[in-house]
Each structure stands twice: as C-alpha cells, then as structure tokens.
Amino acid sequence: MLASQIGYYALIIGLFFSILILPVSIQNFYSNKNLDGRIFSISFLQFFLVFLSFLSLILSFVNSDFSNETVFNNSHTTKPLFYKISGTWGNHEGSLLLWLLVLTFFIFIFLIKSNNQPKKYRILTLLFQQIIIIGFFLFILITSSPFNYLFPVPKEGMGLNPILQDPALAIHPPILYLGYVGSSIIFSASLAGLVQNYISKSWAKHIKIWILTSWVFLTVGIMLGSIWAYYELGWGGFWFWDPVENVSLMPWLCLTALLHCILVLEKRSSLTSWTVILCIATFTLSMSGTFLVRSGILNSVHTFANDPSRGIFILIFLFILILISLVIFFIYHRENTKDVNKIYFFSKETSILINNWFVMYFLSVVLIGTVYPIFLEVMSGEKISIGPPFYLKLMIPFLIFFLLFMSIGPNLDWIKSKNLKIKYQLVLLFIISILISFLILKNKGLTSLNNTVLITAAFYLFSTTLKDFFSERFINYSQRVSHFGFSLLILSILFNSIFSSEIITNIKVGENFFYKGGTIKLVSIENKKVNNYESIIGNFRLIDNNNNLTILKPELRIYNTPNTSTSEADIKTTLFYDKFLVMNLVKGNEYFNIRYQVKYFMIWIWISTLLLALGGTLSVFRRVNEK
C-alpha cells in the first residue's frame, strides 16, 4: 500500500527531473564552461527515483499487496519468493518500469564514462537519450502505470502464468533489456556524433564498448529465452521462428553487422554513413520489436495485454524517433571526402563489407517474414502465418556462401593483402572438410547434395577458426573465441536438425511400445501435491537396441491459480545428444500422449552461444584495460 504510493510519486518526481535536465544541459551546451556538475546530479537523481519506484514495486510483489492492480493480476500468496520477485518484470507494466530503469542507469554510466569525449557531443547524446527516457516515462504514467490502486482490496491474486515460472525466464527479460537499451545509447550517440560531425576513429573507439556490451547481453538474453522454450514450453526445439523470437533476432543481426563495421571505421575511417545507419536501425528495430510484441498486433506468449491505446502510443513514439533520426541524418550527413580510403578487393574491409551485406540479407528475410502477415491482413484481409520453411528456404543457400566468406575473411590483412599467393593450408582444410562431411553423411545414409555442401561449409569454418587458435599471427583472442563459437553453433544446429528423430504415440500404464531403435515402457504413474500445483509424474523405462536403460520422468503440472496445466519435459542430457520425453493427458482416457525425441548436440548449442558471448566479453575487458 505505502510502497505503491512511494513508487508512484517517485515516478512522477523522476519525470520532473528528466524534464529539468533539458534546460540545464541546453544552457550548458551554449556556455564555454566544462560539463556542468548539476547534470550529473540530476541524472543520478533521475536514476535513483526510478530505482526507488522499481524497488517499491518489488516490495509490493514480495508482500503480496493486492491493493496494487499489477500485483493482483500477476501474483499469488502461495508463489515461491523467487517467482514473486521475478513476477515484477513478468508483466507488461513491470517490464516497462525495468526498461526505464535500465535506460536511466545507462545514461548515467555514459556520462561518467565519457570524460575524454568532447563536451558538446556528450550533452547532445544526453539530450537525445532524454527524449527516449521522457517518452517511456509518459508511456508508463499514461497508459500502463504499475501502481494502479484497487478497492476493495482483493484477498488473493490471479497468479503468475505458470509457463513463466522458470529460472531461465526469471533472468531472461533483464538481460535482454540490457541489450536492447544499450542500443538506445548507440542510437543517441550516433545522432549526437552526426550533429557534431564527430563520426571518426576516436568516436568508433569510444562507442565500440557500448556496442560490444549490448551485443553480449542481447546474445545471452536470446539464448536464455531459447533455453526456456526448450525446457519449459516442451515443444522440443530451441528456435521456432515465432514473431517474438524474430523480433529479438533482428536487432541482434543489426548489432552484429555494426560490430564488424565499427572495426572498419576505427581502423580505416571509412564506411561512416553506413555505420550511422546501422546504429539508427538497431535501436529502431528494438523499438519496433517492442511495438509488435506489446501492442497485441501479433499473438504470442509475450503478448501481455491487448490494449490498442498502448499500441498507438508506442507506434507514434516509434515514428517520432524515426522522423527525428531521418531529419538529423539528412541535414547533418555529409560524405567524408577528404579522408576516403580506397578499398581493395582482397582486404579485411571488403570481407567485412561482404559480411554486412549477408547479414542485411538475413535481416530482411526475418523482417519480411515477421511483418508480412500484418501488412497482408490490412491490405487484403487475408490471414496467413509464416513458418520455418520460409526462413530456411531463403536463408540456407546464402548461409553456405556466408560461411565460406567467414572462413577466409579474418585471414586477410587490412588495406591490401600483398602476398596473394594461395594459402595451401586453407585449401587443404577445405578438402579435408569435404571429406569429413561426406563421410559423416554417408555413415548416416543421408547424402543429398545440399546437406553435403552445407556441412562442408560449416566444417570449413570450424576448421579454419580452430586453426587460427594455434597460429601466432594475430593476438586477437576475442575474435577467435567468438568466431569459433559461431562455427560450433552452426555445426551443432545443422547436426541437430539432420540427425534428430521423434516418436509420437499414445501409451497407458504397463504398456510397451516398440520402435525401430528400442522400446518405451510406461511403468507407473505417481500423483503428488506441491505448494501451488498438483503434479502427475510418469515413470518411463526406455531400452535401446544395445540394452542401455534410461529412466525418464516427465511431469504434468496442474496449477490452480490461474487454472492451467503445463507439461514439464524430462530431459537426459549427455555430451552428444539429449533424450527428451514429454507427456500429455488424452481427455477422458487412461492413455497418455507421449512425444519422445533424441536431439543431437543440444548442449553444444548453448555452449557455443556462450562462447560467442564470451568472445564479446573478452573484447570489452580488453578495451576497458587499454585506457
């Protein structure tokens, strides 16, 4: 009760301070003095007040204060403490507050950490960032306040959606937001840099840490979401090309392109306008993602509430930001004529540019696949949904060339590779890759041409990145780790999709099911009552042809608040494959519907994504230490 009040007023005062920053910093912008100390203090106050507000929302959740509408809609007294806390951002209002918290935190960090940058550039970045912050303040206060008061006070809450009660999901939103919001700093900084004509080597050096940090958080955030989908949703996969997944993939692709592009800017001061466009696009894509997910225009697990007024607010806000960035881009953008370096074909720049074009292609495929159904429905009234086949058909042929370029690119020099003699090592590795992939596929009896070519390309990338670990030419561990992680990721995904198998059947207690690879037996069923749900646990014995016994115990949970049931898959993970079993009730029947899958290299998908992020993290630390 008290906590909600404090939270609400803290937000309003916070808005006051964030508006106050504008006149103070504009005045400072035109004076000759150094950066005004007041700006730091106000920006800290702004952060502190949002933090206070967020803290009080957490307290309301912990104390199960049902006079708060958000708590009432999303919590319940019997929920474990951990999920009470994570419930704070497991809903529309709370997650927006978290977003605002990260926004204010990041701008404060930016101000502290950019001491060696020009004053006017810092103030302009702050101003652009404040526009975004004020927009979010208004959005929260006008359309989705987390502190609405309920009277009479309900005795009990509605409960958190059980599929959201999962440890991976508890930290998924905060991590993902750090990535999304990091891109807002990149956006503001690039606009400020454009106005001040400061897009240069030193700018690239300074903004690169922000790009890397956002990229690392976004990578880990997406991975956590994917882990959640695999373990909790029980669909038996890690990526479904669901609109919401796509929406997080798009900024990631854009950031990945930017990450490489900024290197060219840093080393060779070319590609300036392209870099700026990427900076703007990354944040715009994050915002469009928010719009698509939150407005209810798309239906998915992430749609919290279908409230058109919210949708309209974000839509208008999004287009104002696009308009501002377009206007600034066209007014201040000028080709850098004095400093144009010639780009040679056999150079690192060219290969990075090629990488960028490929990434942009993948990005546009995902973008079109995601928004096409919306456009079609508005234009013609037809409803369609676009599934994995669309994405796979359009991406895989290009993926092959992308992988090949990625294998060769990092081995080229900046400016111009002078000794263009053919590197025998690379050719040798290529031949070895063809042989290995052919042997593997032959062994499994799957020798279609496109599989062979695809696996060859992936193996080639794998072997060249592995080779780079042992060469002494460059000391660039972060890049090596990331590229190695990426090759491992592609390889695991390919093996996973080619080798995995699935069995779906109905089975009752005591029955045996025979299939080509062994037998499945449902030994018994066990009922258990836990705190906020009842569970039915199946006891399955699986014996394969080599007489190896596996016991799997998938679970059905029936939650009472809200009244839903979830199936918890049981997964036995080994180094090379996962055994995945999930069961479902068949209504009015003693039979259970089971789905048994053997999924190859699942764990390697997570490990390789972590490697990818580790590479980025190493790079961040190296850059911080350089200073």
Added chain:
Amino acid sequence: MKNKILIILIIFFFIFCFIVLFKGLNNSNIYIPKLKSEKLLINFKSKELFSEIEISSDKLFIDSDFYILNIWSSWCLPCRDEHKFLMQLNKNSSLMIVGLNYKDKSINAKKFLNELGNPYSTILLDTDGTISIELGAYGVPETFLINDEKKIIKKIIGPINEQLINEINLMIK
C-alpha cells in the same frame, strides 16, 4: 535533387508503414478458417431438451430467413461468457437460434438456462457428441450461421464477442 527524391520516397514509405500498422492494431487476432464453399447443413435427428420428443433438423430449419446453430454446454466456461451475446441476437426477428447441447446433463443444462436466460427457440441434445462431429465442430462453443437455403455461411470457432455480433448483424441485414 536526387537526394530530395530519396527523402520524399523514404518519408512516403514510413507514412505508409505507419498507416498499415495503425490499421493493423484494430484487427482482431482470432483466426477463423474460411469456408471454401458454402456447405449445406447436414440433416440430423435428436431429442429436444424440455419435451424429450425426437425432432428432425429438416423440420426445424424451415420458416426463418437466417438461423444460428450454437453448440454449447453448461460445463463450458466460454459458453457462459458468450451467452449474453446470444440473448442479444435473440432480439433480431429475422434470426432463429437453435441450440445443440453438447455432452451435457439435462439438469445442469436447464439450471444454466434458468440462471442466464434462454435465447434458443429449440434445443436439441447431443449427449454422445456424434452430431457435433458430423457437423464438423472442433469443440464447444461453436456457432454456425445458416441462411434460408440451409447453407452454412459462417462458422465461428470459440465464443462470440462484440465484434463478431456486428459481423453477423451485417451479414443478415
């Protein structure tokens, strides 16, 4: 010059996106499969809920312009939600509402109607659910809009809502 055309094109592109997304906001997310051809309603026979007399459907669908065949059940919660809309539709004189009570107990069904009102002119029983299967229903509630030629002109899976009511009213005008 070239730059100006580019700017104008970009601005038009974004305005176009804005309008499409804005309109898209108001679309509903409920997916209703389109009927490829308007199918004829099958004939079926069953007992009536109150009189327990067996009635054939071809004697039922004769003297109205439009019919609604609503599959419902007292144990189905969405049916409870959509009931008020059926009561609303009942006021329309060119429409006759026929209920098909799906896998239900008569006592519960009658209690349900006593509590919420009875919009149906006739209620047939589908105790074992076979008639619903023959009609091609997915589950309860499900609603068919039928014209005077006994053709199914609209099929609604799931509960009726405000928007669908408007659509139905437009169709039977």
